[in-house]
Amino acid sequence: MFASTSETLGSFMTRTSDTTAAAEITAEPLVDLDAVDATLRAALDAGGEWAELFAEDRESASMVLDEGRVEEMNSGRDRGVGIRVTAGEVTGYAHTSDLSAQGLADAARTAAAVATRQPRGGTVDMMSIRGVARAKPRVAVLPASVGAERKVALLRAADDAARSTHEAITQVTARYGESRRRILVANTHGVCAADDQVRTMFSVGCVASGDGGLQTGRETVGYTVGWELFDDHDPAELAERAAQRAVTKLAARPAPSGEVPVVIARGGGGVLFHEACGHGLEADLVRKGASVFADRVGEQVAAAGVTLVDDGTMGPEWGALAIDDEGHPTQRNELISDGVLTDYMWDWLRSRDEGRVPSGNGRRQSYTHLPMVRMTNTFVTNGDIDPADIIADTPWGVYVAHLGGGQVNTATGDFVFGMTESYLIEDGVITEPLREGNLIGNGPQVLLDIDALGNDFAMGSPGTCGKDGQGVPVGDGQPTLRVRALTVGGTAA
Incomplete structure (x- = not known):
């Protein structure tokens, strides 16, 4: 998905085209490399042992x-820099929207002051920042180059299509969203990398009204x-x-209550594995003792054949990145292999303390936030069973087409998720x-x-973790699979 090159940081340039002609979109560099170098040196001169600059321009x-x-x-735009400085086990962080040399130096000294009150002075030994490894996403047409009237036309087309589907549709809400996030990350270990991340999404929610009350249906796509x-x-x-999903649910009967076999449709239940299992495999929670998976590497923690992966390179999925927010390349991390x-997942800070290599999972919401261990695209890999055979081999149970939001305790793994679309088997x-x-387990x-693991793997809808x-932004997915017993919180007697 991404092509990386090493070059002197000049303009970010993305080749784009629309239906009429190609256009070259040029943006100014986030921070001049000389300023990056000077800022990191200022942080070390002020007493830091290691320093990092994270610059972000988000539209x-x-x-x-x-x-x-x-x-x-x-619409909005936010632009700024965060400076992280460590001294021993202490981390200092400061951020600023003042990108002048003085503003950056002040932020660097502030972060260093938090990390240590004992400036070292003297000569600082660090790798000078001379070039940047830059990654470009394959974007054919920048959404910002498309006129608002075309975007409104898509919203109206969705509204018309939904209402013409069935007379029971009484409400339609359509949403369009776009974002472009350019980042530059540099640190005193010589990392200097940049990324240009573009995301586009569309969502439609419908309400159907009938004798059974109101029912909802939603479809979302984003990459x-x-x-x-x-x-x-x-x-x-x-x-x-x-x-159609909302209309179908008008004829729904009460869900059974109690422990039943549950078949989860492909892509429809990835959020369960993200929330109930993925967070427990993040190294910061493991080190805090807030994970049920702590100190269990090498143990059988899943059924034979179950493999759980987090993969930031999985373009063009919603959680795909060329680099994480610490400048490290993302990669495919196999967390559970054949049940073991x-x-x-590791960020820089936790990997440093454990003598490990970062896995490309250091992420942050913006330049105002410190990075932490986060997932990217998390999923259960394919099995070898035809999904139709999984259904046919289930005498009675519940088929979950889509899961909604829920709650999870990462220390125990206990969860409750809403079933937004399900059927009886x-x-x-x-x-x-x-x-x-509710689905409880x-x-x-x-x-x-x-x-039972199907052979029909699919990713689910885009999400925010x-x-x-x-x-x-994150993605999740899985093939059709069956769990031999889960508690369904329904209302049927």
């Missing part, structure tokens, strides 16, 4: 159409691509699927839709209780 825009009217049109997202994804088709826990056949209910136990007050 975003969104539109919301509700009840046939454009209710929101938002690390530009306006070409709509070459492969028609907003009208998304709207029709969302509307093999490794955790009877005699090996998917039958009636079920009203929304324990992440590590789910891993052990997977007894929250942790310690920070949100970052």
Whole structure:
């Protein structure tokens, strides 16, 4: 997905085109390399043992159409630098939107003052910043180069398509969003890397009204691509699927209650593994003792055949990155292999303390935040069973097409997730839709209780992962799979 080159930092230049002509989009460099070098030296002169500069320029825009009217049109830009300095086990952090040489130097000295009160003085030995490894995403058309009228037209097309699907559709909300995030990361170990991240998404939510009350349906698509997202994804088709989902749920019966076999549709349950298992494999939580997977490398923690991966290189998925927010290349990290826990995810700070190599999982919400260990695209890999055979081999149970939000305790793995679309399985056949209910269980136990893995892997909808007050874009997915027993919190007697 990404091509990396080493070169002197000049302008960020992305080749883009639209339906009429090609255009070259040029942006000014975030921070001059001489200023980067001087800022890092100022941090070390002020007493730091290691220093890092993180520069960010973020642009975003969104539109919301509700009840046939454009209710929101938002855009914004945020630009600044964060300076991190360490001295022993202490970390100091300061951020600023003043990108002048003086502003950067002041931030560097402030961060160093937090890390240590004993300036070393004298000569500082560091690797001078001479060039930058820059990665460019393959973006055909920058969304910002497309006029607002074309974006509104997509929203209206989705609204029309949803309402024409069925007379029961009483409300439609369509959303469009775009973002471009350019970053530069440099530190006193010689890392100097840049990335240009573009994301585009579209979402349609529908409400259907009937004798059984109100039911909802939603479809969302989003990738690390530009306006070409709509070459492969028609907003009208998304709207029709969302509307049909809402209408189908009007005939839903109460979900069963109690422990039942559960089949989770491909891509529809990746959030369960992200929340209930993935967070427990982040090295910062492991070191705090806040993970059920702590000190279990080499142990069987999942059923044979289950492999769990976090992969930041998985373009063009929502969590794809060329580098993490510490300047390290992302990579494919196999966390559980054939049921055996093999490794955790690492950022620079935790890997330094453990004598490890960063795994490309140091991420932050913005330049105002410190990085921490975060997932990128987290998923269960393919099995070898035809998904139709999994259904046919389930005499009775629940088929979950989509999971919604939920809660999880990372220390124990206990979770509760909402089932936003589910069906009853009877005699090996998917039958009636079920009203929304909860799926209750324990992440590590789910891993052990997977007894069938399909061969139809798919990623799910784009998501935002929250942790310690920070949100970052992530992806998740899995093939169709069956868990031999999960508790369904339904209302059926």
